[in-house]
Amino acid sequence: MTADDRPGPGALTPPRGTRTRAFEEVLARIEERIEADGLTVGDRLPGERRLAEELQVGRSSIREALRVLETLGVVSSQAGRGPDAGAVLISRPGSALTGLLRLHLGLATLSMREVMDTRLMIEQWSAGQAARSGTGLEGMARALAAMDGAAGPDEFVEHDIAFHMAIAEASGNRLTAAIMQALRDVLHRFAVDAVVRLGDTTALQADHRRVYEAVREGDADAAAAAIAGHLDRVYPPL
Amino acid sequence: MTADDRPGPGALTPPRGTRTRAFEEVLARIEERIEADGLTVGDRLPGERRLAEELQVGRSSIREALRVLETLGVVSSQAGRGPDAGAVLISRPGSALTGLLRLHLGLATLSMREVMDTRLMIEQWSAGQAARSGTGLEGMARALAAMDGAAGPDEFVEHDIAFHMAIAEASGNRLTAAIMQALRDVLHRFAVDAVVRLGDTTALQADHRRVYEAVREGDADAAAAAIAGHLDRVYPPL
DNA sequence: AGACCAAATATGGTCAGACCATACATCGCC
DNA sequence: GGCGATGTATGGTCTGACCATATTTGGTCT
Numbered sequence: 001m002t003a004d005d006r007p008g009p010g011a012l013t014p015p016r017g018t019r020t021r022a023f024e025e026v027l028a029r030i031e032e033r034i035e036a037d038g039l040t041v042g043d044r045l046p047g048e049r050r051l052a053e054e055l056q057v058g059r060s061s062i063r064e065a066l067r068v069l070e071t072l073g074v075v076s077s078q079a080g081r082g083p084d085a086g087a088v089l090i091s092r093p094g095s096a097l098t099g100l101l102r103l104h105l106g107l108a109t110l111s112m113r114e115v116m117d118t119r120l121m122i123e124q125w126s127a128g129q130a131a132r133s134g135t136g137l138e139g140m141a142r143a144l145a146a147m148d149g150a151a152g153p154d155e156f157v158e159h160d161i162a163f164h165m166a167i168a169e170a171s172g173n174r175l176t177a178a179i180m181q182a183l184r185d186v187l188h189r190f191a192v193d194a195v196v197r198l199g200d201t202t203a204l205q206a207d208h209r210r211v212y213e214a215v216r217e218g219d220a221d222a223a224a225a226a227i228a229g230h231l232d233r234v235y236p237p238l
Numbered sequence: 239m240t241a242d243d244r245p246g247p248g249a250l251t252p253p254r255g256t257r258t259r260a261f262e263e264v265l266a267r268i269e270e271r272i273e274a275d276g277l278t279v280g281d282r283l284p285g286e287r288r289l290a291e292e293l294q295v296g297r298s299s300i301r302e303a304l305r306v307l308e309t310l311g312v313v314s315s316q317a318g319r320g321p322d323a324g325a326v327l328i329s330r331p332g333s334a335l336t337g338l339l340r341l342h343l344g345l346a347t348l349s350m351r352e353v354m355d356t357r358l359m360i361e362q363w364s365a366g367q368a369a370r371s372g373t374g375l376e377g378m379a380r381a382l383a384a385m386d387g388a389a390g391p392d393e394f395v396e397h398d399i400a401f402h403m404a405i406a407e408a409s410g411n412r413l414t415a416a417i418m419q420a421l422r423d424v425l426h427r428f429a430v431d432a433v434v435r436l437g438d439t440t441a442l443q444a445d446h447r448r449v450y451e452a453v454r455e456g457d458a459d460a461a462a463a464a465i466a467g468h469l470d471r472v473y474p475p476l
Numbered sequence: 477a478g479a480c481c482a483a484a485t486a487t488g489g490t491c492a493g494a495c496c497a498t499a500c501a502t503c504g505c506c
Numbered sequence: 507g508g509c510g511a512t513g514t515a516t517g518g519t520c521t522g523a524c525c526a527t528a529t530t531t532g533g534t535c536t
Binding site: 023031034035039040041060063064067068069071072073074089091093096097099100101102103104106107108109110114115117118121122125173174175176179 | 261269272273277278279298301302305306307309310311312327329331334335337338339340341342344345346347348352353355356359360363411412413414417
């Protein structure tokens with residue numbers, strides 16, 4: 001019993017039973033720094049070599065920590081030199097969520113049904129919020145027009161996403177909007193297939209217009225019902 | 239801006255500039271392998287040195303990819319030897335979401351209000367699902383009893399979390415349950431402070447029992463209303 | 477003076493190799 | 507057969523080197 005020199009538990013989210021790794025310590029320190037210095041989107045972190053020296057760890061540990069932050073959509077790294085180079089703080093929670101969903105779907109620890117149900121929940125709620133606040137109508141109308149002029153399924157779906165994202169953003173909640181974006185990203189292929197299968201988009205557009213009108217008239221219940229009907233039409237097997 | 243929908247190798251975080259880094263290629267290959275071999279939770283990935291040789295990249299690139307997968311809650315690395323060693327596939331989406339929320343709150347790109355509203359949305363929806371299916375009552379009852387016997391605010395909140403998670407899990411949707419868990423993790427300190435501030439937990443327990451009764455009677459609307467009232471009592475400033 | 481091109485430089489990206497810490501596997505002694 | 511010493515495979519970490527890229531700098535030509 002000579003090896004009793006375990007460093008105490010310090011990290012914010014200590015892994016179960018594992019010793020605190022260097023990159024986790026780095027993560028905690030960077031998080032402290034963000035909090036303490038009040039850093040926000042657009043600010044830069046010191047370079048990797050500089051951080052390694054300051055925190056007394058190898059550069060590889062710094063890089064692993066930055067990779068985590070990049071995965072979580074909080075930093076973006078750019079090589080080169082100048083004001084735009086280095087690790088810049090960003091805010092892109094959506095891409096992180098997209099990866100999360102895709103991987104868990106791949107592992108079969110999440111089903112398409114669950115994804116679709118979540119989408120229905122968020123979209124109904126968002127539409128209700130939009131109906132009450134009366135926001136987002138402009139973006140929805142623009143997307144509606146673009147869908148009318150779409151050349152093919154891919155283009156139609158592109159603007160369809162814009163329509164539904166306009167609803168999500170009209171809720172004024174960046175978290176639900178980010179989750180919605182991830183859900184749509186994951187469902188993208190599904191959406192294209194659905195449009196191709198239906199062949200005709202007039203029914204879809206009628207659904208969209210029903211949603212739009214309900215939001216415009218401030219009728220949250222009607223908006224929720226219209227969305228439920230729409231999703232049921234597009235994804236009947238689920 | 240959002241039309242950068244280039245599938246490519248299926249990278250998780252699209253590089254801001256151009257080139258795909260080695261670890262992103264590794265990520266894509268591991269993802270392919272999971273899909274192709276039908277790997278699921280519990281299965282192991284090859285060792286880091288082995289993967290490096292197979293994919294013709296340095297070990298550090300392998301490690302960065304594994305760090306990403308670990309961040310997303312799909313692998314867990316363990317040193318040593320034997321069946322439990324190496325990178326094992328897991329499914330822990332909640333912890334990934336917790337980190338995501340905490341960092342974005344730190345960056346002020348997300349507000350407590352948005353977090354609370356999202357929680358209200360999910361919890362109302364989950365309670366509705368639970369009321370319709372009649373599941374989760376046992377876990378809720380157990381948590382209720384435990385809260386009655388709680389010694390202090392910390393212990394009370396611990397079982398309070400169990401109560402609300404029982405609702406979230408009763409929905410049968412692992413995605414909303416995972417999001418709910420992350421939201422609760424982030425709100426933990428808030429919850430303890432609220433209990434301390436209120437001083438008395440009888441009102442909270444009355445709320446909980448109202449929710450429980452509504453779910454037991456299959457009244458989704460009453461359950462949603464009870465939850466709204468409860469959250470409004472606990473977090474009035476939001 | 478201005479425009480333009482070449483070298484210097486700072487930054488992330490990558491690799492190879494070495495070493496440590498850990499925990500199971502194996503073998504040999506009792 | 508039991509049990510401890512040794513072997514070994516695995517992740518964790520550091521160092522140092524080199525590559526790729528983009529800005530900065532400075533010199534040259536017009």
